[in-house]
Amino acid sequence: MSESPPGTATPEAVHVERVMKQNYIALVKLLAVRIVVIAVLIAVPMALYGAGAPNSLFLVLPVIPAMFLLILTAYRLWAGVRLAQCRKVLLHYPLEFHTRVVKKSSLWTEYGTVFEVKISTRGEHGAPLMKAINAAGRRRWPEGTENGVWVAGDLAFGGVMVVPGSNAMLFLNPADWDKLAPRREEAGAERIARAQQAGINRRNWRKPILLRG
Structure with missing residues (x-):
């Protein structure tokens, strides 16, 4: 399912295993x-x-x-690479197309560049501000987001963003975890259980990201 309005072309659906393979290759190249x-x-x-x-x-x-x-490099592998987390999310949530993502800011940290983004959700207001980090450890903002992105997950908890074309993959977590606590509490047992299965039912960025802003 996608949230693209009538008249907006939705790109070809992405193949999850292909996306995972390309991102593992990107990580290997970075390490090499x-x-x-x-x-x-x-x-x-x-x-x-x-x-x-x-x-x-x-x-x-x-x-x-x-x-x-x-x-x-060892520190970035431990704290910055999120490929396993992304795979877990993609096992439990389908990818849905969103027509608009806006990068608000970026923060350089020892384990990767952390972006703050807003992803549109059709029919809803007050899209939460999300933190995003490239799952394969790359620092630059991926090209192609101006035409929309694929998102899997539940934005009150977190998720995964995949950019059409490049298949760049970013792990998402609410920028202000505590602010969205009421939304998570009202989510219902089914959504909460699904978030637990996907591993996004808890704050995935603790220290040192909180120490760096």
Whole structure:
């Protein structure tokens, strides 16, 4: 089901497994680039030392950013990558097309760029402000959202946004979890149970996102 009004073209429905595969590939590419950079930063000083270069501070310096990048990568994998969460949501909710999504702001964090967005819902007013993070760890805002997006989930709890064309996938959670508490309490037993099964019945962003705004 989609919320696109008469006369608005709805893009071809997305294939969930294809979307998941493309996002896992995107994550692998991101990690591969980082691993290559880390390897170069460590291998070059070792090669120079093996070639007879004197053991000096300048020879050790590249190892410091390599270790920093390694720690940051591990942290982003732990806190920023949301592919497993997205798969769980997509197992329990269908994708519905929404004709309008507006990016309100963005926040750089150690584990990814967090966007604040509003997604239109036809026939309803007061669309909740949502936090969105690229499930595969990319930082840039995906192209193609101006023509509408696919959304799975329950916005009072959270969900998943998929961009037509690129199949970029973002995990969603209410920007102000406490503000939407009355909506969740009034959701009814069936909606609450479904949110529990999908893993969006709780605040999915605790620290450190709250510490960074």
